[in-house]
Amino acid sequence: MSLWDGAEITVLGAGVAGLAVATALAQRGAAVTVLERAEEIREVGAGLQISPNGGRVLAALGVYDQIAAEAPASRAVVLRNHFDGAERLRMRLPDPGPGPATLMVHRADLIEALAGAARGAGVQIRLLQAVDSVEIEGDGQPVIRLLTGGLLRPDLLIGADGLHSPTRRAVLAGAGAGRPFFTGQVAWRTLVPGRSDDPPEASVYMGPGRHLVSYPLRGGRLRNIVAVEERTGWTEEGWHHADDPARLQRAFSNFAPEVRGWLGEAREVYLWGLFRHAVPVTWHRGRAVLIGDAVHPTLPFLAQGANMALEDAWVLVDCLAAADETGAAFAAYQAAREVRVRKLVTGATANARAYHLRPGPVRTLAHAGLSALNRLAPDAVRRRFDWIYDYDPTAGAWQAVAEARTQAASSTHTGT
Numbered sequence: 001m002s003l004w005d006g007a008e009i010t011v012l013g014a015g016v017a018g019l020a021v022a023t024a025l026a027q028r029g030a031a032v033t034v035l036e037r038a039e040e041i042r043e044v045g046a047g048l049q050i051s052p053n054g055g056r057v058l059a060a061l062g063v064y065d066q067i068a069a070e071a072p073a074s075r076a077v078v079l080r081n082h083f084d085g086a087e088r089l090r091m092r093l094p095d096p097g098p099g100p101a102t103l104m105v106h107r108a109d110l111i112e113a114l115a116g117a118a119r120g121a122g123v124q125i126r127l128l129q130a131v132d133s134v135e136i137e138g139d140g141q142p143v144i145r146l147l148t149g150g151l152l153r154p155d156l157l158i159g160a161d162g163l164h165s166p167t168r169r170a171v172l173a174g175a176g177a178g179r180p181f182f183t184g185q186v187a188w189r190t191l192v193p194g195r196s197d198d199p200p201e202a203s204v205y206m207g208p209g210r211h212l213v214s215y216p217l218r219g220g221r222l223r224n225i226v227a228v229e230e231r232t233g234w235t236e237e238g239w240h241h242a243d244d245p246a247r248l249q250r251a252f253s254n255f256a257p258e259v260r261g262w263l264g265e266a267r268e269v270y271l272w273g274l275f276r277h278a279v280p281v282t283w284h285r286g287r288a289v290l291i292g293d294a295v296h297p298t299l300p301f302l303a304q305g306a307n308m309a310l311e312d313a314w315v316l317v318d319c320l321a322a323a324d325e326t327g328a329a330f331a332a333y334q335a336a337r338e339v340r341v342r343k344l345v346t347g348a349t350a351n352a353r354a355y356h357l358r359p360g361p362v363r364t365l366a367h368a369g370l371s372a373l374n375r376l377a378p379d380a381v382r383r384r385f386d387w388i389y390d391y392d393p394t395a396g397a398w399q400a401v402a403e404a405r406t407q408a409a410s411s412t413h414t415g416t
């Protein structure tokens with residue numbers, strides 16, 4: 001007898017987190033409904049790097065091969081000088097052997113594969129279900145109020161409703177994680193045509209006050225670009241603010257010729273402000289729990305937001321399967337996840353500062369140091385990220401708890 005026998009489970013949000021957790025539950029026999037406000041399951045045109053830690057979850061859900069058929073497997077992350085593209089550091093990614101590689105994935109392909117798996121496992125995906133608010137009653141009963149006025153009272157609610165999560169507001173119940181604050185950085189994203197002979201690697205062009213990340217997608221036919229600039233003012237957080245490509249081109253007009261060439265082909269460009277969010281101390285209340293960006297939105301500088309969402313989904317289902325009471329399952333889930341998540345969110349923040357050094361002695365020294373490291377110990381940098389990529393969330397919730405404890409003991413040595 002498991003916690004979900006005879007239970008009605010509702011997942012709010014059909015993003016990476018929601019579709020992954022719904023699929024994992026349904027594949028183990030649960031009856032799951034996903035509520036999504038959009039009129040169709042679709043994603044913005046942009047890329048994601050799914051590293052082996054997230055890839056292991058995709059493999060366990062049975063969708064890894066479908067995604068890998070189109071997504072180039074990354075061989076390296078290369079740090080470059082902004083003005084001439086010269087290599088400063090090449091972080092070679094190890095040959096994954098039979099295990100998952102780091103995939104450079106079009107977001108729409110990931111969502112399509114997950115939605116197919118969810119439906120195949122019997123998940124009901126209900127579209128046009130915009131949720132106005134969520135409440136958790138005194139006995140722990142979650143109540144969902146739809147914008148249309150309808151009320152739903154599921155046995156269990158999983159809030160996978162992203163950055164502006166109504167479930168998060170109910171779980172935190174006023175004892176919030178503080179207001180998000182603007183980091184002083186904005187980011188553009190765009191897709192441009194690629195070439196099938198482009199090397200399968202991610203390049204980071206590091207300039208004073210700005211940097212640009214680019215990698216190929218869909219067998220090289222497309223190129224993903226995320227360009228970050230420091231700015232003093234911005235008010236909104238979100239992915240969908242269209243901008244004029246000329247502004248992006250101007251901001252990066254002193255970057256390497258290949259960068260200027262890519263940006264010259266940009267037609268549809270989006271700009272958004274980057275905000276920092278504190279990870280809350282409460283991840284669940286009553287019979288409601290949070291996963292993915294709903295609980296720990298992160299800056300994109302370690303490329304781990306979607307990977308963490310996949311990890312959360314698998315570990316939560318493992319914890320529900322191992323416990324005989326919902327509160328205990330949610331507490332085990334938070335214990336298994338919290339230390340790792342905090343370390344990743346902090347690490348992503350630190351990376352942005354390192355990329356944007358201004359001209360002067362610190363930048364000269366830092367770049368010389370990177371070049372020396374590149375010559376003398378090319379794999380040393382990569383090994384600093386092993387704790388991210390080697391983690392296997394599918395190895396069992398109890399291993400996850402043990403790993404969380406080990407990471408707690410070593411969390412003073414982050415430095416990524």
Ligand SMILES: Cc1cc2nc3c(=O)[nH]c(=O)nc-3n(C[C@H](O)[C@H](O)[C@H](O)COP(=O)(O)OP(=O)(O)OC[C@H]3O[C@@H](n4cnc5c(N)ncnc54)[C@H](O)[C@@H]3O)c2cc1C
Pocket residue numbers: 012013014015016017018035036037038047048049050129130131132160161162163164165166187189226291292293294298300303304305306307308309
């Ligand atoms: C520029 C950039 C680059 C990134 N690159 C990477 C990367 O390389 N690798 C990586 O791992 N991560 C990356 N990320 C992070 C990653 O995109 C997010 O962490 C991830 O998509 C979060 O997934 P989610 O399912 O938790 O939330 P979301 O994708 O936001 O999904 C939430 C869903 O809930 C629905 N919803 C919300 N509110 C309601 C409501 N009231 N009613 C009904 N439905 C609702 C939404 O419509 C949406 O479908 C990047 C992020 C950015 C900004």
